[in-house]
Amino acid sequence: MPRGSARLKSGGRSGVPDLGWFAMAYRIRPATPADFDFLTDVVLEATRAQGRLPVDFDEAVWRAGFVGWSAELAEGPSALCVVEVDGRSAGRLRVSRTPEAVELNGIQLHPSVQNHGIGTSIIAELQSEAGARGVPLELHVERNNPDARRLYDRLGFTKVGEDREEDVMQWSKASHQNRLWDADTAQRYDTPGTGMFADSVLGPTVDRLAELAGDGRALELAIGTGRVAIPLAERGVPVSGIELSTAMIEQLRTKASEDTIPVVAGDMSAVRVPGEFTLVYLVYNTIANLLTQEEQVACFRNAARHLSPGGHFVIELWVPELRRLPPGTPATVGVAESGYILLDTYDVLKQHVVSHHFHFAEGSTQAELFQTPHRYIWPAELDLMAQLAGFTLESRQADWSGTAFSADSPSHVSVYRLLTGN
Numbered sequence: 491m492p493r494g495s496a497r498l499k500s501g502g503r504s505g506v507p508d509l510g511w512f513a514m515a516y517r518i519r520p521a522t523p524a525d526f527d528f529l530t531d532v533v534l535e536a537t538r539a540q541g542r543l544p545v546d547f548d549e550a551v552w553r554a555g556f557v558g559w560s561a562e563l564a565e566g567p568s569a570l571c572v573v574e575v576d577g578r579s580a581g582r583l584r585v586s587r588t589p590e591a592v593e594l595n596g597i598q599l600h601p602s603v604q605n606h607g608i609g610t611s612i613i614a615e616l617q618s619e620a621g622a623r624g625v626p627l628e629l630h631v632e633r634n635n636p637d638a639r640r641l642y643d644r645l646g647f648t649k650v651g652e653d654r655e656e657d658v659m660q661w662s663k664a665s666h667q668n669r670l671w672d673a674d675t676a677q678r679y680d681t682p683g684t685g686m687f688a689d690s691v692l693g694p695t696v697d698r699l700a701e702l703a704g705d706g707r708a709l710e711l712a713i714g715t716g717r718v719a720i721p722l723a724e725r726g727v728p729v730s731g732i733e734l735s736t737a738m739i740e741q742l743r744t745k746a747s748e749d750t751i752p753v754v755a756g757d758m759s760a761v762r763v764p765g766e767f768t769l770v771y772l773v774y775n776t777i778a779n780l781l782t783q784e785e786q787v788a789c790f791r792n793a794a795r796h797l798s799p800g801g802h803f804v805i806e807l808w809v810p811e812l813r814r815l816p817p818g819t820p821a822t823v824g825v826a827e828s829g830y831i832l833l834d835t836y837d838v839l840k841q842h843v844v845s846h847h848f849h850f851a852e853g854s855t856q857a858e859l860f861q862t863p864h865r866y867i868w869p870a871e872l873d874l875m876a877q878l879a880g881f882t883l884e885s886r887q888a889d890w891s892g893t894a895f896s897a898d899s900p901s902h903v904s905v906y907r908l909l910t911g912n
């Protein structure tokens with residue numbers, strides 16, 4: 491279970507649990523003229539099932555128009571696709587890709603395959619694509635379609651405008667992280683002297699990082715509120731940071747100035763910080779906040795870009811706990827105590843784990859739900875990512891104090907060295 495960001499901090503949004511494990515197998519393929527009748531049928535059936543056909547609806551006229559429009563779209567710049575479920579056509583998907591955005595122009599599933607997580611899964615893939623490209627995912631939703639609106643709200647879209655009878659909605663990695671790590675979470679993050687801020691945790695962490703930085707500068711990816719960066723800077727190591735959440739940066743600024751710890755706002759897998767470093771570090775399981783392998787590899791490459799030859803990249807990460815997952819069971823209970831239940835749900839195909847934190851107020855039967863999504867990584871996969879970016883594994887230990895790493899270690903501190911000639 492992704493300790494740290496998931497367990498100790500309930501950074502997340504409220505909503506319905508991601509039921510991804512019930513998802514049916516689907517495939518997306520480009521539409522051909524032979525699909526135009528099906529695409530017309532599926533839009534009609536989906537709209538009819540929602541009770542949104544106008545009373546004076548003329549099906550024959552609409553059909554002819556829609557088939558003709560599909561033919562035009564198939565020739566145009568947007569991708570017009572068929573969603574197949576179990577090898578049969580079951581839905582329509584239209585996506586446009588521009589240098590500025592990924593646009594979801596339409597997604598309609600046949601009623602027989604709705605409520606199986608397919609729409610959620612397709613949108614999650616588009617979010618990953620947009621996140622990896624550093625552009626927003628945009629869509630329009632009709633104001634008379636509350637079901638779709640609820641889905642988009644739940645998936646983290648926010649309304650950014652209006653277009654006649656439609657709302658324009660947008661999702662971006664930055665806005666997503668800003669919602670997960672909002673002002674409230676940022677203010678509650680710091681627990682001086684206790685939990686992950688305890689001297690017993692931070693002491694060995696800072697000792698090890700200071701030793702690896704040597705006489706050079708250190709860069710913390712996802713610096714947060716400066717839990718590690720501030721004591722490391724106090725040790726005399728110049729520290730800079732990258733951070734996506736403006737609320738977390740503001741909380742850091744209540745404790746350290748821009749002169750003491752400069753921070754660049756942006757994505758740790760892409761943003762460049764001026765200067766050269768002997769140490770880059772990414773702790774507290776945070777590489778798993780990047781939800782695709784592509785972004786995680788990009789993060790390694792970004793770390794390499796900042797390092798002088800022979801410099802070190804340190805990752806602290808939990809070992810996936812799939813041994814706790816009996817066959818056919820998609821979830822584990824991490825904590826079950828009065829007032830708090832933690833449930834981790836797995837999508838083992840995507841290597842995704844979503845932590846669902848249920849908080850019950852005293853005496854209440856209602857729970858507040860926060861969710862934190864991660865992509866888990868095996869140590870061996872992490873080493874391969876490092877290799878792709880020009881690193882070699884120098885050491886792997888079970889903790890910051892140097893305990894030997896074993897098959898039973900729940901987490902590890904891995905130190906990679908940038909090979910010379912990169």
Ligand SMILES: C[S@@+](CC[C@H](N)C(=O)[O-])C[C@H]1O[C@@H](n2cnc3c(N)ncnc32)[C@H](O)[C@@H]1O
Binds near residue numbers: 733738
């Ligand atoms: C668990 S906190 C860790 C903060 C800090 N490193 C620590 O150890 O206390 C995770 C942080 O990662 C940040 N984050 C998540 N994804 C990010 C990304 N792609 N780029 C930069 N920061 C990111 C979040 O905004 C949050 O501040």
